[in-house]
Amino acid sequence: MAMGQPKMTDMQEPFDSRAFRNALGGFATGVTVVTACDPAGERVGLTVSSFNSVSLDPPLILWSLSKAARSMPAFRAASHYAVNVLAADQVELSQQFARPTEDKFAGVACHEGIGGAPLLDGCVSWFECRNAMTYEGGDHLIFVGEVERFGCEDRPALLFHAGQYGLATRHPETPAVAKPTVPSEGEKRPFVDDYLLYLLARASHQVSARFHARLAELGVSVPEWRVLATLSDSDGMTVSELAKIVLFKQPTLTRILDRMENDGLVERRASQGDRRKVLVHVTTDGGKTVARLKTVAKRHETEVLSDYGPGEAAVLKMVLRTLINRSADG
Ligand SMILES: Cc1cc2nc3c(=O)[nH]c(=O)nc-3n(C[C@H](O)[C@H](O)[C@H](O)COP(=O)(O)O)c2cc1C
Known part of the structure; x- marks a missing residue:
C-alpha cells in the first residue's frame, strides 16, 4: 500500500476481501511447510504462514487450513504433522508446496518424523506435533498441535510480508548493533x-x-x-x-x-x-x-x-x- 492517508474499511459496507487480505498482509510472518502422512501412507504438505505459538506448558502451536485444501482429509485423519519453518534460501520449496501439483515431494530432500510426517532438509526449525485439537474458523479449520519433538538450526529465516517474500535483518536501531549512521529525527542523512x-x-x-x-x-x-x-x-x-x-x-x-x-x-x-x-x-x-x-x-x-x-x-x-x-x- 502506498504511504499516505490511512484507508478504513467498515464491515457495514459490502465486504472488500482484497482490502482485508492487504491489511492482513501488513503483518509479517515466517513461512512454513506443514506435512503429514495419512493413515493410507500418502504424504501431504502445503505452504502455511498462519503458524503461531499458543502455549509453552503444555507446548502447543496452531495453524489454519483452508477448507478447500485438497490435503484437508489427510490432515484431519493424520495422528501427527510436522511444521517445517523455511530458511531464507527455500523460496522454491515454498512455491512448490503452494502449487496444486500431484507430487509435491518430487525432488524434495526429506526424512520421516513422528507418525511418518516428512521433515524437510535445510529448514530453520521444525515442530513434530500430535494432531491434538481442531476448531472451526470460518472457511478455515484451526489445527492446534501438541509439540512432541522439535529442533532448530542456525540459519536465516524466510519471511512473508505484503504479498512478497522477504529476509530478516536485525533493525539497525536496536542496541545489539552499533548505530553510528542513524540520524536523529529532523536531521538529514548526508x-x-x-x-x-x-x-x-x-x-x-x-x-x-x-x-x-x-x-x-x-x-x-x-x-x-x-x-x-x-x-x-x-x-x-x-x-x-x-x-x-x-x-x-x-x-x-x-x-x-x-x-x-x-x-x-x-x-x-x-x-x-x-x-x-x-x-x-x-x-x-x-x-x-x-x-x-x-x-x-x-x-x-x-x-x-x-x-x-x-x-x-x-x-x-x-x-x-x-x-x-x-x-x-x-
Ligand atoms: C506464503 C504462503 C502462505 C500460505 N499460507 C496458507 C495457510 O496458512 N493456510 C492455508 O490453508 N493455505 C495457505 N497457503 C496456500 C496453500 O499453500 C496452497 O493453497 C496449497 O496449494 C494448498 O495445498 P493442497 O490443496 O494440496 O492442500 C499459503 C500459500 C503461500 C504462498
Missing part, C-alpha cells in the same frame, strides 16, 4: 551515507584493509590472491573468464599470470575438449599456497562478522550475491 555506490565502496575498502595488509606480510599481492582464490574452485578458466571475476583488464591479467607462472603458482594448458582454447590452472604448489591463504581469509572474515549473528551474515552475503547477479553485464 548524501554519501545513503548512496549505494559509496556504501559498497567504503564497506569494501574498510573490510579489505586488514586482510590486504596480512597478504602483504605473507608476500602475496592482492591480484595473486584473487587469481588463486578464483582458480582454486575451478577446473581451469580462460583468461577472459578469469578477468571478469578478478576485476582486471585482460592485458593486466596476462602480465600477472606471466609472473605467477614463473613463480610456479599457475600454468596454462590447452583445454582437453577444445585444443585451441587455453585454460589457466593452479599448480600443486599454487594449490598449497591458496589453501593456506583461504584459512587466513576465513579467519579474517570471522573477525569482520563477529558482531553479526550467523543469520545476518548469511543474509548480507545473499543480498550481495543477488546484487552481483542482477547487475552482471549491466
Whole structure:
C-alpha cells in the first residue's frame, strides 16, 4: 500500500476481501511447510504462514487450513504433522508446496518424523506435533498441535510480508548493533551515507584493509590472491573468464599470470575438449599456497562478522550475491 492517508474499511459496507487480505498482509510472518502422512501412507504438505505459538506448558502451536485444501482429509485423519519453518534460501520449496501439483515431494530432500510426517532438509526449525485439537474458523479449520519433538538450526529465516517474500535483518536501531549512521529525527542523512555506490565502496575498502595488509606480510599481492582464490574452485578458466571475476583488464591479467607462472603458482594448458582454447590452472604448489591463504581469509572474515549473528551474515552475503547477479553485464 502506498504511504499516505490511512484507508478504513467498515464491515457495514459490502465486504472488500482484497482490502482485508492487504491489511492482513501488513503483518509479517515466517513461512512454513506443514506435512503429514495419512493413515493410507500418502504424504501431504502445503505452504502455511498462519503458524503461531499458543502455549509453552503444555507446548502447543496452531495453524489454519483452508477448507478447500485438497490435503484437508489427510490432515484431519493424520495422528501427527510436522511444521517445517523455511530458511531464507527455500523460496522454491515454498512455491512448490503452494502449487496444486500431484507430487509435491518430487525432488524434495526429506526424512520421516513422528507418525511418518516428512521433515524437510535445510529448514530453520521444525515442530513434530500430535494432531491434538481442531476448531472451526470460518472457511478455515484451526489445527492446534501438541509439540512432541522439535529442533532448530542456525540459519536465516524466510519471511512473508505484503504479498512478497522477504529476509530478516536485525533493525539497525536496536542496541545489539552499533548505530553510528542513524540520524536523529529532523536531521538529514548526508548524501554519501545513503548512496549505494559509496556504501559498497567504503564497506569494501574498510573490510579489505586488514586482510590486504596480512597478504602483504605473507608476500602475496592482492591480484595473486584473487587469481588463486578464483582458480582454486575451478577446473581451469580462460583468461577472459578469469578477468571478469578478478576485476582486471585482460592485458593486466596476462602480465600477472606471466609472473605467477614463473613463480610456479599457475600454468596454462590447452583445454582437453577444445585444443585451441587455453585454460589457466593452479599448480600443486599454487594449490598449497591458496589453501593456506583461504584459512587466513576465513579467519579474517570471522573477525569482520563477529558482531553479526550467523543469520545476518548469511543474509548480507545473499543480498550481495543477488546484487552481483542482477547487475552482471549491466
Ligand atoms: C506464503 C504462503 C502462505 C500460505 N499460507 C496458507 C495457510 O496458512 N493456510 C492455508 O490453508 N493455505 C495457505 N497457503 C496456500 C496453500 O499453500 C496452497 O493453497 C496449497 O496449494 C494448498 O495445498 P493442497 O490443496 O494440496 O492442500 C499459503 C500459500 C503461500 C504462498
